[in-house]
Amino acid sequence: MLQKPEKSIPLFDCKTTQEVIGQQRFLDAFTKVLNHGGYCQGPETKELDKALAEYSGTKYCATCGSGTDALTLALMAWGIGAGDAVFVSSFTFVSSAECAALIGATPIFIDSDPETYNMDPADLQRAIDEVKKEGKLTPKVVIPVDIFGSPCDYDAILKIAHDNGLKVLADSCQSYGSSYKGRKAGSYGDMSATSFYPTKPLGGYGDGGAAFCNTEEENALLQSCRVHGMSHEDHYDNVRLGLTGRMNTFQASVLLLKLTVFDNELE
Numbered sequence: 001m002l003q004k005p006e007k008s009i010p011l012f013d014c015k016t017t018q019e020v021i022g023q024q025r026f027l028d029a030f031t032k033v034l035n036h037g038g039y040c041q042g043p044e045t046k047e048l049d050k051a052l053a054e055y056s057g058t059k060y061c062a063t064c065g066s067g068t069d070a071l072t073l074a075l076m077a078w079g080i081g082a083g084d085a086v087f088v089s090s091f092t093f094v095s096s097a098e099c100a101a102l103i104g105a106t107p108i109f110i111d112s113d114p115e116t117y118n119m120d121p122a123d124l125q126r127a128i129d130e131v132k133k134e135g136k137l138t139p140k141v142v143i144p145v146d147i148f149g150s151p152c153d154y155d156a157i158l159k160i161a162h163d164n165g166l167k168v169l170a171d172s173c174q175s176y177g178s179s180y181k182g183r184k185a186g187s188y189g190d191m192s193a194t195s196f197y198p199t200k201p202l203g204g205y206g207d208g209g210a211a212f213c214n215t216e217e218e219n220a221l222l223q224s225c226r227v228h229g230m231s232h233e234d235h236y237d238n239v240r241l242g243l244t245g246r247m248n249t250f251q252a253s254v255l256l257l258k259l260t261v262f263d264n265e266l267e
């Protein structure tokens with residue numbers, strides 16, 4: 001019979017950090033948002049963009065409504081759509097593949113490594129070859145997922161993807177705070193996505209997410225797609241399709257506070 005451990009560590013815990021940071025600091029932050037009134041994508045979200053880009057070691061970060069939004073926005077920024085093949089880990093949460101299907105692309109599932117449960121690079125090469133041979137879809141993007149917070153074999157995956165003309169969108173929704181060969185989650189792929197759903201490593205008090213990139217062009221496209229494909233000159237000149245992908249400013253104020261204790265929490 002299984003013995004009950006003396007002290008069980010809960011899978012996630014939203015309460016302890018509130019005690020560590022102090023509830024009053026959250027209330028002060030909320031009062032600030034109440035007073036300035038920029039509730040959607042307000043000043044705290046811009047501050048969070050900067051803080052997360054710095055934490056991850058990327059040039060840009062676009063905070064948004066959820067991890068699913070972040071994945072979808074990255075695919076939209078690359079212009080992925082019908083007729084495109086998106087190669088995705090098969091052992092994952094549904095939205096790693098849902099983001100591709102939502103914009104009309106075709107998810108192709110890649111087998112898992114039996115040790116890590118992450119994407120098996122050898123099976124990725126096999127699947128790309130098969131799709132090319134079939135000639136029906138155009139191979140475009142690989143979405144490796146850092147399942148349970150453990151980073152994928154990015155050296156192998158990036159090489160296979162780039163040798164075949166594909167881009168890598170790292171689904172780091174479960175691995176924010178992890179590192180791989182001196183790099184931090186957020187910087188693993190050509191673009192990367194993470195989630196701030198309460199159960200994730202950097203968990204907010206509601207939905208939230210972020211997409212990370214390193215080029216000005218990709219950043220501009222993420223920004224545009226996040227707000228209904230607006231142009232940069234005129235808010236109501238919608239030059240492409242997009243989402244209602246803005247982050248709630250209250251959420252950004254929570255995440256800014258939680259980021260100050262994040263490394264301790266990981267420890």
Ligand SMILES: *Cc1c(COP(=O)(O)O)cnc(C)c1O
Pocket residue numbers: 066067068069092093095096145171173174195196197207208209
């Ligand atoms: C949670 C999660 C997502 C989606 O994040 P949401 O913020 O819930 O939209 C995507 N991929 C993986 C692997 C996840 O664990």
